[in-house]
Amino acid sequence: MTIQMFEKPLGMRDDFxxxxxxxxxxxxxxxxxxxxxxxxxxxxxxxxxxxxxxxISAIADNALFKLLDSQGETxxxxxxxxxxxxxxxxxxxxxxxxxxxxxxxxxxxxxxxxEGGRPAEFEQMGVExxxxxxxxxxxxVIILAWNVLKNLDIKSSRFVIGHTQLLQLILKDFGxxxxxxxxxxxxxxxxxxxxxxxxAKQLPIEPSRWESFIGLMxxxxxxxxQQWIDPHNAKQNSLFEDMKKLKKILDRSGLAxxxxxxxxxxxxxxxxxxxxxxxxxxGNGFPLGNGGRYDGLMKQFGLQVGATxxxxxxxxxxxxxxxxxxxxxxxxxxxxxQNEDRAFxxxxxxxxxxxxxxxxxxxxxxxxxxxxGLFSNVxxxxxxx
Amino acid sequence: xxxxxIAMPKGRIFEEAYxxxxxxxxxxxxxxxDSRKLIVEAPNENIRFILSKPMDVPAYVEHGVADIGIAxxxxxxxxxxxVYELLDLGISRCYIATAGMPDTPMNEVTPRVATKYPKVAxxxxxxxxxxxxxxxxxxxxxxxxxxxxxxRIVDIVSTGxxxxxxxLVEYEKIVDITSRLIANPVSYRxxxxxxxxxVEKLRKQASV
Numbered sequence: 001m002t003i004q005m006f007e008k009p010l011g012m013r014d015d016f017x018x019x020x021x022x023x024x025x026x027x028x029x030x031x032x033x034x035x036x037x038x039x040x041x042x043x044x045x046x047x048x049x050x051x052x053x054x055x056i057s058a059i060a061d062n063a064l065f066k067l068l069d070s071q072g073e074t075x076x077x078x079x080x081x082x083x084x085x086x087x088x089x090x091x092x093x094x095x096x097x098x099x100x101x102x103x104x105x106x107x108x109x110x111x112x113x114x115e116g117g118r119p120a121e122f123e124q125m126g127v128e129x130x131x132x133x134x135x136x137x138x139x140x141v142i143i144l145a146w147n148v149l150k151n152l153d154i155k156s157s158r159f160v161i162g163h164t165q166l167l168q169l170i171l172k173d174f175g176x177x178x179x180x181x182x183x184x185x186x187x188x189x190x191x192x193x194x195x196x197x198x199x200a201k202q203l204p205i206e207p208s209r210w211e212s213f214i215g216l217m218x219x220x221x222x223x224x225x226q227q228w229i230d231p232h233n234a235k236q237n238s239l240f241e242d243m244k245k246l247k248k249i250l251d252r253s254g255l256a257x258x259x260x261x262x263x264x265x266x267x268x269x270x271x272x273x274x275x276x277x278x279x280x281x282x283g284n285g286f287p288l289g290n291g292g293r294y295d296g297l298m299k300q301f302g303l304q305v306g307a308t309x310x311x312x313x314x315x316x317x318x319x320x321x322x323x324x325x326x327x328x329x330x331x332x333x334x335x336x337x338q339n340e341d342r343a344f345x346x347x348x349x350x351x352x353x354x355x356x357x358x359x360x361x362x363x364x365x366x367x368x369x370x371x372x373g374l375f376s377n378v379x380x381x382x383x384x385x
Numbered sequence: 386x387x388x389x390x391i392a393m394p395k396g397r398i399f400e401e402a403y404x405x406x407x408x409x410x411x412x413x414x415x416x417x418x419d420s421r422k423l424i425v426e427a428p429n430e431n432i433r434f435i436l437s438k439p440m441d442v443p444a445y446v447e448h449g450v451a452d453i454g455i456a457x458x459x460x461x462x463x464x465x466x467x468v469y470e471l472l473d474l475g476i477s478r479c480y481i482a483t484a485g486m487p488d489t490p491m492n493e494v495t496p497r498v499a500t501k502y503p504k505v506a507x508x509x510x511x512x513x514x515x516x517x518x519x520x521x522x523x524x525x526x527x528x529x530x531x532x533x534x535x536x537r538i539v540d541i542v543s544t545g546x547x548x549x550x551x552x553l554v555e556y557e558k559i560v561d562i563t564s565r566l567i568a569n570p571v572s573y574r575x576x577x578x579x580x581x582x583x584v585e586k587l588r589k590q591a592s593v
Binding site: 158160191193194195260280281284285286287 | 447450469470471568569570571573577581
C-alpha cells in the first residue's frame with residue numbers, strides 16, 4: 001500500500017477549527033453539569049496493558065489497537081473509560097471514600113472493521129458512580145445523562161431501559177439453561193425478532209406459555225413486565241419493586257414521556273449486571289450513549305461493590321447540535337510599517353474590551369479582499385491616514 | 386403522525402412488498418409507472434419510499450436516513466449492518482446454495498469458488514474446514530464454472546431454472562432466504578408506535 005501525503009490512519013480525523021470550537025463548548029457545557037452533580041473529573045492514561053484493561057473492557061479483541069512497549073509487553077490504546085475508572089476506584093486511593101462519583105471527558109480508541117472513515121478515535125463524556133448498589137444510584141445517572149443532553153439543547157432524547165438480571169431470572173423461569181439463555185440474549189441484543197421466534201421454536205417452552213415467551217420482546221412499560229414476575233420469587237419481586245420505584249423517580253424528574261421500559265433490551269457489553277440503558281436523539285441514526293450497572297466489573301478488580309454509570313458519544317452529539325455554524329464577531333486589523341505602533345495599541349485595547357482581534361501585517365497577505373471576507377469587522381491602518 | 390421513510394429494493398421485491406402494504410390497509414398511490422423515480426411519496430399515509438439497489442437497503446437503514454426497510458436475508462448475512470430485524474415477510478423466498486458442473490469434484494490443488502456473496506461463501510467453507518479461494522463477481526455467476534474460472538459457485542437459487550439452462554447442478558443448500566422488515570435502532574425507539582403498528586399489520590399479511 002502506498003500512502004498518499006494527506007492520508008491519515010484508518011478512522012482518524014482532523015478536527016477543523018469550527019469543529020474544535022464546538023467541541024470545546026460542548027465539553028465545557030457538559031462537564032460543568034457533571035461537576036455540579038457532585039462528580040470529580042479525572043483523566044486516565046492513553047496506554048494501558050492488554051492483560052488488564054484490554055481484556056476487561058468488553059470491547060472485541062479485533063477492535064483494540066495493540067502495540068508493544070520496550071519490555072515487549074502488549075499495550076492497548078484505551079478502548080473505554082469505564083474499566084480504567086473502575087481500576088482507579090478499586091485502588092487504595094479511593095477505596096475508603098466510597099461511594100465515589102467520578103466524571104470524565106476523554107478520547108477512546110476502537111479500530112473499525114467496516115467501511116473507511118468511521119471514527120476509530122472519538123471522545124466520550126460520562127460518569128461512574130461506584131460503591132452504591134441502590135436504585136437511587138441508577139436513577140441518579142440516568143437523570144444526569146438526561147440533564148446533560150437537555151443542557152446541550154438536544155430535544156426529544158429517548159431512553160430505553162432494560163434489566164439484565166431480572167431478564168435472566170425470568171428466562172430461567174421458562175426452564176432454559178445457561179446456554180439457551182445466552183442464545184436468547186444475543187437475539188435480544190440485536191433486536192432480531194425473526195431470529196428470536198425461530199430460536200423459540202427449538203427451545204423447550206411449554207405450549208401454554210408460548211405467547212407469553214414471545215411477548216418478552218415487545219414491552220414498553222414497567223407495568224407490562226409484571227406478567228412475568230413470579231409472586232413467590234423474592235429476588236424477582238424485589239428487583240421489580242426497584243424498577244417501579246425507579247420509574248416513579250424518573251417520572252417525577254420530568255422523564256415520564258422520554259423512557260421506554262423494554263424488558264428484552266440488553267447490551268452487547270457483557271459486564272452489565274443489572275439495569276442497562278441506551279439513549280437516542282432525533283437527528284442521528286446511531287445511539288448517543290449508553291450506560292448501566294456493572295457490579296461484575298468491580299469484582300474483577302477484587303472489589304465487591306455496586307457501580308453504575310453512563311457514557312455519551314461526543315461525535316454523535318456534535319452531529320445533532322452543530323447544524324449551523326454561528327456568526328461571531330471577529331475583528332481584523334491590517335497594518336503596514338508606518339502604522340505598526342498604532343495597530344498594536346488598538347488591538348490590545350479591543351482585546352481588553354473582550355473583542356476577538358486578529359492583527360495582520362498587510363503586505364504579507366496575498367489576497368486582501370478574500371482574507372478580509374473571513375472577518376466581521378476590518379480596520380485598515382495603512383499609509384499616512 | 387410521524388413521517389416514515391421506507392427503503393425498498395427496486396424491482397420484483399418492491400412490487401411484492403408494495404402489494405403487501407396495500408393489503409395491510411395502507412393508502413398508497415396506485416400508479417407507480419415511472420420506474421426511474423428514486424423517491425415515491427404516499428402523502429395520505431405520511432410515508433416516503435426510497436428506491437435503492439437491494440444490496441444497499443441495509444446501509445440506508447443503518448444510518449437512519451430510512452427508518453425502516455425491506456431487505457433480503459442474503460443481503461443482511463453478507464453485510465452485517467447494525468439494524469433490527471423485525472419481521473419475516475415471507476416474500477421473495479429462495480435459498481443460497483453451492484452449484485457447479487455435474488459430477489465434478491473440487492480441484493484439489495486450488496479449489497476456487499465464484500460468488501456475489503464472498504462473506505457467506507467463505508464462512509460456509511471455513512465452517513466445513515475446507516480451504517477455498519473466493520472470487521467475487523457481480524453477476525452472471527454461472528459463467529464461472531462453465532469456462533473454468535471456478536469449480537463451484539455460491540449463489541441465490543429460486544427456481545433452479547438458470548442453473549439448469551446453463552447445464553449446472555446444485556450441490557449443497559446453505560441457507561433459506563426471505564425478505565425481512567428491518568428498522569434503524571434509533572427510529573425504532575423514536576417512532577415506536579408507528580413502526581410496531583406497521584409490523585402488526587404486516588404480520589397478519591405475511592404468509593409465514
